[in-house]
Amino acid sequence: MSITGQGNTGSTEELVIEAQEALHYTPPGRMQRVGDHLRREWQLYVLLLPTILWLLIFLYKPMYGLQIAFKDYSVFRGVAGSPWVGLEHFQTLFSNDQFLRAVRNTIYISMLSLIFGFPMPIILALMFNEVLNQFFKKSAQTIVYLPHFISSVIIAGIVITAFSPSAGIVNTALGWFGIEPIYFLTKPEWFRPIFVGTGIWQEAGFQSIVYLAAIAGISPTLYESAVVDGASRWQMMWKITLPSILPTIIIMLIIRIGNMLEVSFEMIILLYQPATYETADVVNTFIYRQGLQGGQYDLAAAAGLFNAVVAFVLVMTANTISKRYSRTSLW
Helix, strand or coil: CHHHHHHHHHHHHHHHHHHHHHHCCCCCCHHHHHHHHHHHCHHHHHHHHHHHHHHHHHHHHHHHHHHHHHECCCCCCHHHHCCECCCHHHHHHHCCHHHHHHHHHHHHHHHHHHHHHCHHHHHHHHHHHHCCCHHHHHHHHHHHHHHHHCCHHHHHHHHHHHCCCCCCHHHHHHHHCCCCCCCHHHCHHHHHHHHHHHHHHHHHHHHHHHHHHHHHCCCHHHHHHHHHCCCCHHHHHHHHHHHHHHHHHHHHHHHHHHCCCCCCHHHHHHHCCHHHHHHHCCHHHHHHHHHHHCCCHHHHHHHHHHHHHHHHHHHHHHHHHHHHHCCCCCC
């Protein structure tokens, strides 16, 4: 009895001590929790360090130069020594007919690319998913992926050669029907279709990988149940495949909307010429001419800042609308 009593007394005292400690317990602060987490997972953050340094050096550090857009910038005075002029460069931009034309062309080309280019990777992914012959499927995928890995300079060369009025395959085919050669790349009305079509040919196959990965994540039991119910391949695609990859489609659409003003600068530079400025000149090429060719760095910085702000607004708007109506968003 005495031993049992002593054991119970000891246990009771320990419980009392624990209760007192619990009453005086103070949960660790946020900084302490962060410190504990860093000590536990320091290896992961060491691996992440090169990426963080890259972001800081190449993406965040250049933001210091954004103040050039609000200064009368001089290369000799530097960023800090140049005087402030406020919104003068933005007023100059919005009264510049070339800049307004570039904005219109950028929006028009981006809308064409969105309408005709965005659905193509989805269609390709759905088509590849229906192919049962694995040899044919892999061969077709390799063919449509390949243009993405070819340099834009080579792609532009192929396009220029294909639409050449003397030896191009397009004009050669038109000649079979008695149509005179057309100087496609010197006609403003032909630049946009050629540019958008080239972009689809170059990128649609590679972009379809994202949707193929989303399709691969769909549970096979859904298709098995549909087969038992007598559904056709077409019905399974509309009722199972497309609804299942809809969140991925929405995410990619938000990203695409955010990049609407980032029209492929390299391809336009390689394909356009003064004769097609009317429909080919975009904001990025305007910045290139004003900044690098004309030496008006402050005006070019203002145009670049305008481009970035509009892109930010587009992403925020698309994300908010998507979150409200589909419950799918980037954040």
